[in-house]
Amino acid sequence: MFHRFIACLLLAHRLSEVPVKSAELEKTDRVALLFRAAQEQQKGIILILEGTGLAGLVHTVDELSSCLDPRHFQVHHFPGYETAPERKDPFLHHYWMHLPRYGDLALFDGSYYHEFVRRVLKGKLSRDEKKAWIDDINRFEESLQANYYLVLKVRLNRHGKDLEDELKSDKKLKSRAALIRKRARYLVKEYRDYSQELDRLTQLTGSPLSPWFTPPEGKGKQVRSLVLDYIIARMEEFLSVDSRQAVASYDEAMKLMRKLNRERNTVRGESEEEIERSEES
Template sequence: MEKFKLTQADVDLLNTNKGLTAILSKEPYNLEKALRYVKYEKRLKKLQVELVRLQSWAIEEKEKVIIIFEGRDAAGKGGAIRRITERINPRHYRIVALPKPTVDEQTQWYFQRYVNQFPKAGEIVFFDRSWYNRSVVEPVMGFCTQEEYEVFMNQINNFERMITESGIRLVKIYMSISKREQQKRFEEIKKNPLKQWKMTPVDERAQELWDVYTEYKNKMFEKTKDGPVPWKIIKANRKTYARVAVINHILKSIPYDKNKEV
């Protein structure tokens, strides 16, 4: 295995406050990991500047933007959304993570409660899970009937065509992790008293039902491949890589003014 070598530029990065913090925060000390993290933080800051530009453009041009996040439980959807929204204006974005439907919502058109959360002019809405619950989680867990599932699958491409043709910009991100990585993250969550609230009954069965989730996920991709908006699949085993990849995709997907002053 090739020995890790530091360049002078690497040494300079590690000799900053962030670099020293990264080195000393974990034992045993690992210069390679510390350097990778400092580079990630530096890259993230530049990308967040671009996100501010994107939001400023959306506000000025009265654009309406929806960004949906799907993926396995513990894939890092919430963490990615936090990094995206960390520096942008909180008055012009919303994060939507809907609870299970109420009794009234269960009698409505399935998409209605999601449509009620759609953006107004100049607003970005992030869905931490979306209407795609009905394509994977609900059928796997028995939360919908086979007929409800089939109706959804028949309507989804037309629904998203209506969204995009109405002038809303739609971005679809799927964060993908391995079964082993998911198990590791679940174990970390269970051990951390500040994160234990994240584990739900659905999460508890995610490993057991891994292959069934895979089957329905593949059906979802197959059905929507001819839809108006393609999925962007992000490999998310490494959280820092995934967050950078997610932001890059958003910036490439929305034609904002890259020269706008912030």
């Protein structure tokens, strides 16, 4: 009886030492759960990241890549006007071709918004063409919403001087491909004109179904956290899923399973080392 009492004390002590899940880990668990729900409901997710906050963009992409099933997640780095050849196909055709399958996520980095702004700044679009392209964008996104896609549009702002500093100091940004670095140098050079034109474009393309989300300026990790919060909120509404409760229920079930397993092994008289090996297996 005394040995059973000691074993129970040891069990209670070890359970109290189980680390509490961090807020960031909970977020990634919730994002992963929501994308599994999107797969079950056969709904596609499109995430558009635009603006001058490239460090926030890179950190967000890396975080999503680490917590999602790579079979259902693709990042499309569109070259944009500065490197893309002149095409004869209609505007948006290239983006239509990269829509995700239902249940998957497609992340558009350097999307049709970036291409539009670049062409406007180069003087390649007339007034009528600009109006036609904006109408095309709005109809495109409306048709996506009508066909079971959720369009998430995030504008990441960063002051030109801060972006220039991050190109030198942010390890994730420095390690990116030459295309991203080239885009960053362009944004530093054309910061004012680019930001103003993107301002006008976002005002003309926001809607209740596909609004723009603009988090406060900050470093990559800070912005990443805010973007994940936004993704979670929009997906919960779109899918009618309470991800916080679902993750908490799953964690509680796993904790109970571990507790019952340890109690069963303790009754068998197994040592602490044997119990640990049993849990790991």
